[in-house]
Amino acid sequence: MAANETLHARVQEAFRLSPLLWEAQSAALAESQVRCQGLSHFAYPSTRPMMIRPCFREALIKIGLPDGWALGGDTxxxxxxxxxxxxxxxRLRYLKERRATYPGGVPTAGRNPARQAYWTPTLFDTDNSLAELCPTNLLLLWDYLDSSQPETGFTLRVVHTVAPGNWGQRTPIDLSVDLPQSLDLETSLVFKDSAEDTDFFADLSEEAADGTTIA
Known part of the structure; x- marks a missing residue:
């Protein structure tokens, strides 16, 4: 199987989690609103996103993951x-988009070696004969529909980065997939570039402090 086909197949596995992820994220946003009641989102813009993390994790534990999936990370x-x-x-890593800091919203890896390794595919990932043997690292990104009104809803998508990225610049990716709230016979997997609303792999020439190990 070609490297791109392997990537597509693995993103399809994540795509199947869409309804569950939406349920957990919806519960997390609602719970964070209750817990942060009385705190101005404008005065403390990072408070709700930080509260959403444990709420999302607890929601996943309550809902339960399908067979084959496990919850990881150091709380x-x-x-x-x-x-x-x-x-x-x-593997999916859950993060919030940062459109105010990075064009396209995809966070950079920063200086942490473990994050940089996660953001950067190895030679094995791009070698057609070896791609199936290596894990694919994806980012599960969420954002507010309207950052000034956090109660209005959210978006969820999966992206595949190809480099750690640099502060204030677009983080290079070769794939972005919006996750739908529900799946049915008419729901299809759509691959698109983060900068263009088009169904294709991004042109990489144009896109040019944790240390936790996941088994």
């Missing part, structure tokens, strides 16, 4: 959250 490190499927060789 003592900014409530780190991974969703891992070792059999399918795919």
């Amino acid at each position: 003592t490190k900014m409530v780190q959250i991974y969703l891992v499927n070792n059999a399918a060789r795919v």
